[in-house]
Amino acid sequence: MKSDKENNSSRLKYLKKLIKSILGFSPQNLYLYYLAITPRFVEATFNGERISNERLEFLGDAVLDLIVAQYLFHKFPHKDEGFLTEIRSRIVNTENLCKIAKETNLIEIVEKFLPTQHKTPPNNWLGNTLESFIGAIFLDKGYDFCYKFFISLIKDKIIDIEKIISEENNYKSRLLEYCQKNKLNLEFFSEKLQNNNFKIKILINNKLISEYIAPNIKRAEKEASKIAYDKLINKKATIYVL
Amino acid sequence: MKSDKENNSSRLKYLKKLIKSILGFSPQNLYLYYLAITPRFVEATFNGERISNERLEFLGDAVLDLIVAQYLFHKFPHKDEGFLTEIRSRIVNTENLCKIAKETNLIEIVEKFLPTQHKTPPNNWLGNTLESFIGAIFLDKGYDFCYKFFISLIKDKIIDIEKIISEENNYKSRLLEYCQKNKLNLEFFSEKLQNNNFKIKILINNKLISEYIAPNIKRAEKEASKIAYDKLINKKATIYVL
Structure with missing residues (x-):
């Protein structure tokens, strides 16, 4: 039987392969990504320690806020901060984040690592996991890489920003x-x-x-x-x- | 009499000198900093266009949130996201931001450029101006430079983080x-x-x-x-x- 350490090591290797093939980049600090895809509702451990992605979610939330702020700041040079704040909040809401997590196939990666037996996930878990994942990319690859990664999703029309802006605000x-x-x-x-x-x-x-x-x-x-x-x-x- | 353009050019040169001598770094895109120190309550123009720092404030607010999130994430590896959120909000509140703007002498720079006749500033204008200034540094010098700049203020004890944490939460x-x-x-x-x-x-x-x-x-x-x-x-x- 494999030891815990061997198990962890092979899980990290598998995760690296998945990130490379599904998201198209090579992660360095694999543990960060493993942490990111470990939602709080599964009772997971790593090298004997209880882990969850909550802290990374806190960080990733701030990363996303800045990325979208910077993007909108440049995209709309003549709009005021009220407009920028409103459009940002429509982009980074949980509904959109869940959508991105699904359409980028991040969900495939996450689901492969969920234990078969776990509590029912809360509705917003996938959006939170995306935030944690962005937090992991930020720590592993730096802000600029993270910016390009997330903005490419907007440009790929996973988030249709024109549609978001034109949506009736009623x-x-x-x-x-x-x-x-x-x-x-x-x-x-x-x-x-x-x-x-x-x-x-x-x-x-x-x-x-x-x-x-x-x-x-x-x-x-x-x-x-x-x-x-x-x-x-x-x-x-x-x-x-x- | 000097043209508007000549006036702007000499104002920017003066601003560059002040930033270098007071804050210790060399700005590149001087217009950004000029915009950052132009609060909304003064009716300022630049090359004939009405300007104010509101959009930069929106950006700088997000930059500060991320900087402090990242700092706390590393400083407190065993604290949960509730703690991190609470401490961040205590650090980036307007009171603290005003204090930093005063103690770093950013206020000296700003006041040199205020017209002698202007409306009464709102209470929080100095904190907002610091946010805008951070937004300008971010755009001009990138995230990592900005992180180091702001964190050096915490380390210089302008913000006493230990005190903030120990403060009674009543x-x-x-x-x-x-x-x-x-x-x-x-x-x-x-x-x-x-x-x-x-x-x-x-x-x-x-x-x-x-x-x-x-x-x-x-x-x-x-x-x-x-x-x-x-x-x-x-x-x-x-x-x-x-």
Whole structure:
């Protein structure tokens, strides 16, 4: 029977081969990539130590934010920072990250290393794993390499940036659509405050999911819808909707 | 009388000299730095075009987030991402950024270029200008140079990271202290909800500044205090407290 060390060594070799053939580059520090594809919901160890990709995800999240900021900064020399912030948040949301992880076949690599028995993965695990993987590339290959790697994905139209920009920015409609599709009961409550502002509360399945105060109802509805929609999409509000 | 172009050219030369003597490095793309030290509250033009550092601030904000993420990732190999996120947010808050801008004498450079007549600067302008400046260094010199530049500030103890980590994380006390110091009227309201959760509302000078729902009062108070405190510190809630 192989020792743990031999097992690890052969797993790393196999991972190197997969990265080279599927993603097209040669990783150096293989352990980083192994860590990156180890989500928290599997109980994995390496040389006897419990490992998970959470710390790399923290790092990769910041790497992605900068890569996309830099890309948009150059692509739109005449747009203000409000536009840049909005478009970035639409690009790096979990939904898109999951899509990239699938379309680049990163998922193939990750799934080959998942143990057959594991807990049910949370909805956003694949997007988080992509973030961790970007964190690993950043540490292994440096920022510039990482920038080129991620931007090539946008250029390959895995993320269609023109489409993202042209998408209607109507969060109320998107929220209604999402709730309809997922059979969630959505309610809006409005309240006129003493200072003439309006407060909108959004309840989903009888739980308060967002609220916003603005000088007019439309603005308050839009902002409250945006918060609610982002929570649902990024699954940050699972506790509320279950 | 000098033409606009001659004026710009001599301003850029002067700026180059200042950066070299005060910050100790040689900038290449001088226009970037000139843009970085042009806050939005001055009505500045360059070659006839209206300019401001807002876009560079957007970029620099992401650069700083990554630099500090990378630094903490290496400095604390055994801490989880919750710790890393918390410490980063304490390091890159506006208060600290203003402090760095002052202690590195970046403020001297900026003030030399401010027109004598300008609108009153918002409280956080100096921190924002530092972010823009970091954005300029990033574009001009690349990520690695920028990382070394900013980390040297931490190592020079302009930011005392050990102190930041050891600081008591009691947001309610900090909030009380801040409000006392700034003569703001602070009120907490608690409400028990039907689902046995507790809702805490924080009002400052009779305006709602934050609220939070949690399964117990202590948690709700802590989180609502944190939101309120961050808003005050980052001056995001100026509209509420004026």
